Amino acid sequence: MDLQTLTYIVVGATFALYIGIAIWARAGTTGEFYAAGRGIHPVANGMATAADWMSAASFISMAGLIAFMGYDASIFLMGWTGGYVLLAMLLAPYLRKFGKFTVPEFIGDRYYSQTARIVAVICLIVASLTYVIGQMKGIGVAFSRFLELDYETGLYTGMVIVFFYAVLGGMKGITYTQIAQYCVLIFAYTIPAIFISLQLTDNPIPQLGLWGNLEDGTPLLQKLDMTLVDLGFGEYTAQKGGTLNMVLYTFSLMLGTAGLPHVIIRFFTVPKVRDARYSAGWALVFIGILYTTAPAVGSMAFYNLAKTVQPGPVAEADGALSYEQRPQWFKNWETTGLLTFEDKNGDGRIQYRKGDANELKVDRDIMVLANPEIAKLPNWVIALVAAGGLAAALSTAAGLLLAISSSISHDLLKGMFAKGISEKGELLAARVAMAGAIVVAGYFGLHPPGFAAQVVALAFGLAASSIFPALMMGIFNKRVNNVGAVVGMLVGLSATLVYIFTYKGWFFIPGTNTLPNTADNWFLGISPEAFGAVGAMLNFASAIIVSKMTAEPPEHIQHLVEDIRVPKGAGGAVDH
Amino acid sequence: MSTAQDMSGQAYWKANIRLVTIHLIVWAFVSYFCGILLRPMLSGIPIGGTDLGFWFAQQGSMFIFIAQIFIYAAQMNKLDRRFDVHED
Numbered sequence: 001m002d003l004q005t006l007t008y009i010v011v012g013a014t015f016a017l018y019i020g021i022a023i024w025a026r027a028g029t030t031g032e033f034y035a036a037g038r039g040i041h042p043v044a045n046g047m048a049t050a051a052d053w054m055s056a057a058s059f060i061s062m063a064g065l066i067a068f069m070g071y072d073a074s075i076f077l078m079g080w081t082g083g084y085v086l087l088a089m090l091l092a093p094y095l096r097k098f099g100k101f102t103v104p105e106f107i108g109d110r111y112y113s114q115t116a117r118i119v120a121v122i123c124l125i126v127a128s129l130t131y132v133i134g135q136m137k138g139i140g141v142a143f144s145r146f147l148e149l150d151y152e153t154g155l156y157t158g159m160v161i162v163f164f165y166a167v168l169g170g171m172k173g174i175t176y177t178q179i180a181q182y183c184v185l186i187f188a189y190t191i192p193a194i195f196i197s198l199q200l201t202d203n204p205i206p207q208l209g210l211w212g213n214l215e216d217g218t219p220l221l222q223k224l225d226m227t228l229v230d231l232g233f234g235e236y237t238a239q240k241g242g243t244l245n246m247v248l249y250t251f252s253l254m255l256g257t258a259g260l261p262h263v264i265i266r267f268f269t270v271p272k273v274r275d276a277r278y279s280a281g282w283a284l285v286f287i288g289i290l291y292t293t294a295p296a297v298g299s300m301a302f303y304n305l306a307k308t309v310q311p312g313p314v315a316e317a318d319g320a321l322s323y324e325q326r327p328q329w330f331k332n333w334e335t336t337g338l339l340t341f342e343d344k345n346g347d348g349r350i351q352y353r354k355g356d357a358n359e360l361k362v363d364r365d366i367m368v369l370a371n372p373e374i375a376k377l378p379n380w381v382i383a384l385v386a387a388g389g390l391a392a393a394l395s396t397a398a399g400l401l402l403a404i405s406s407s408i409s410h411d412l413l414k415g416m417f418a419k420g421i422s423e424k425g426e427l428l429a430a431r432v433a434m435a436g437a438i439v440v441a442g443y444f445g446l447h448p449p450g451f452a453a454q455v456v457a458l459a460f461g462l463a464a465s466s467i468f469p470a471l472m473m474g475i476f477n478k479r480v481n482n483v484g485a486v487v488g489m490l491v492g493l494s495a496t497l498v499y500i501f502t503y504k505g506w507f508f509i510p511g512t513n514t515l516p517n518t519a520d521n522w523f524l525g526i527s528p529e530a531f532g533a534v535g536a537m538l539n540f541a542s543a544i545i546v547s548k549m550t551a552e553p554p555e556h557i558q559h560l561v562e563d564i565r566v567p568k569g570a571g572g573a574v575d576h
Numbered sequence: 577m578s579t580a581q582d583m584s585g586q587a588y589w590k591a592n593i594r595l596v597t598i599h600l601i602v603w604a605f606v607s608y609f610c611g612i613l614l615r616p617m618l619s620g621i622p623i624g625g626t627d628l629g630f631w632f633a634q635q636g637s638m639f640i641f642i643a644q645i646f647i648y649a650a651q652m653n654k655l656d657r658r659f660d661v662h663e664d
Contacts, residue, residue: 066634071630071633074611074612074630074633074634077633077634077637077638078607078611078633078637078638081637081638081641082607082637082641084641084645085600085603085641085644085645088645088648088649089596089599089600089645089648090596093652207635210624210634210635211623211624211625211631212624213625218625219624219625219626220624220625221624221625221626222625222626223625225625237625237626237627237630239615243612243613246612247608247612250607250608250612251608272663272664273663274652274653274656274662274663277645277648277649277652278646278649280645281642281645281646281649284641284645285642288638288639288641288642292635292638292639295634295635562585565585565588565589566585566588566589566661567656567661567662567663568661568662568663569663570663
């Protein structure tokens with residue numbers, strides 16, 4: 001069977017599965033819509049969290065980032081997993097005990113302030129919306145590349161699918177589809193990795209193959225270092241960036257991971273406080289399966305690529321691959337424009353080098369997608385990768401859309417403008433808000449703003465510098481009051497925004513940046529993406545100082561904090 | 577809330593803070609220290625064609641993170657029962 005038909009069958013089957021689950025898991029109450037009735041088993045919630053968390057970027061882009069950055073890409077591996085330790089120990093169990101539905105609701109109640117709640121809603125919507133645009137784009141691209149439909153058709157199809165199960169099922173429908181999506185994406189990711197690891201190192205476990213030896217007895221990583229040095233690049237395993245930047249970048253990603261609302265609300269769905277702790281562990285197990293495979297995929301795919309275009313010694317003229325003899329996968333990706341060859345010296349050979357002599361441009365996103373073809377794997381594996389990429393994008397998009405819609409219907413509508421709204425009315429409002437959010441996200445997916453790639457830094461920066469500190473202090477510091485929290489959030493937020501805008505352009509308008517975005521111009525060598533950690537520190541410091549200078553929080557708030565610190569009595573919140 | 581319960585609540589919280597602090601020290605040690613800052617000092621310990629610091633940064637720290645969450649969850653379950661603040 002040809003690849004095209006096979007891909008249609010595999011992708012079609014997974015979509016039918018998602019829709020089937022949506023019909024089976026309809027939400028009847030707001031409790032089900034916002035928190036799946038708090039009846040999700042911690043292991044199941046861990047799996048859903050993993051699918052929620054691992055986006056198109058994790059699935060498609062991360063291994064490519066690792067391939068081209070080598071050791072320096074460790075920031076993503078540690079940063080995007082280390083946040084779960086913070087979540088398990090500092091946030092998830094307490095927010096579950098609090099027993100409400102949204103992140104701004106906790107901030108509003110704990111700091112007895114509507115202003116704090118509104119600031120939190122704004123941070124949440126900006127962070128989630130910028131993040132969801134990327135997923136919509138991912139859906140459109142995956143469709144157009146694998147099914148040869150045009151981008152728009154792909155995007156509309158994706159929107160209809162998400163609409164179906166997110167609007168109908170809310171958190172309940174999303175959770176069960178995410179579990180199915182996790183299974184699809186993890187199979188799609190690990191199967192090619194197992195094959196490629198076997199081929200290169202004789203070890204079927206990629207996590208071990210990474211440290212294994214190649215056929216000639218040299219370790220893979222050592223050979224990769226040598227190959228890259230020969231081509232004029234730096235060693236794969238050497239550190240290239242500044243140390244302070246690396247530390248702060250990792251810290252920003254950890255704080256951002258723990259502070260992203262669509263991840264936090266997943267922990268509202270488990271029955272008990274102790275389930276929230278274990279569930280974070282299970283989430284990290286399921287995330288870890290992909291994240292520990294990624295360094296193997298990155299290094300092995302890169303090694304294969306380098307060996308393909310440079311089969312012989314660099315010093316000899318015929319060491320580089322002749323363009324006429326390029327393999328079939330090379331031709332396939334050339335047609336997408338993501339792999340381009342320009343014969344600068346006119347010798348008909350592909351020189352892959354650092355600097356001006358380089359003739360090969362490789363988009364890093366193709367590393368995962370082209371992997372099965374480079375390793376000559378059967379067509380069904382390639383079809384599976386397409387379904388896996390779509391599962392990753394759809395599951396993350398749905399989680400983000402739920403975070404947005406619940407904060408509109410629950411925080412803005414029920415919390416402020418229509419306090420007396422009935423259960424039925426709120427459920428309807430939540431569905432309308434969800435539909436609206438899908439349309440807005442779809443619009444931005446069709447007309448991606450020029451800054452789409454840069455705004456992911458913004459999502460993490462906002463979560464790290466405003467949401468995370470406010471939540472953590474709300475639990476661990478009884479003395480922080482309404483004024484302190486609002487000042488802290490605004491200080492953290494504006495410092496991070498100003499720093500990002502200084503280098504990336506004001507409001508992301510190209511050309512308006514105050515300083516060029518290069519390492520020499522960064523303050524102490526800190527990149528804009530790494531500044532969220534500094535923003536968080538400023539948030540903590542200013543909130544604590546301002547709170548010290550102003551009145552203590554009222555007694556009932558202090559009791560509230562004492563109450564969320566102990567697990568006893570969490571069951572009652574189910575009927576909330 | 578009676579005073580006796582108050583006291584036990586405070587002791588429970590103190591014990592929790594102690595656990596969290598220890599875990600965060602381990603968490604920072606394996607990632608920021610072994611994986612980044614102390615990597616030059618670990619470069620003498622070879623592993624699979626590179627050094628121990630690279631292993632911590634690209635694999636080891638993630639395994640330790642996972643172990644930490646489960647250990648902390650088990651420790652807290654014990655603590656919940658010891659101070660009689662567990663659910664059901």
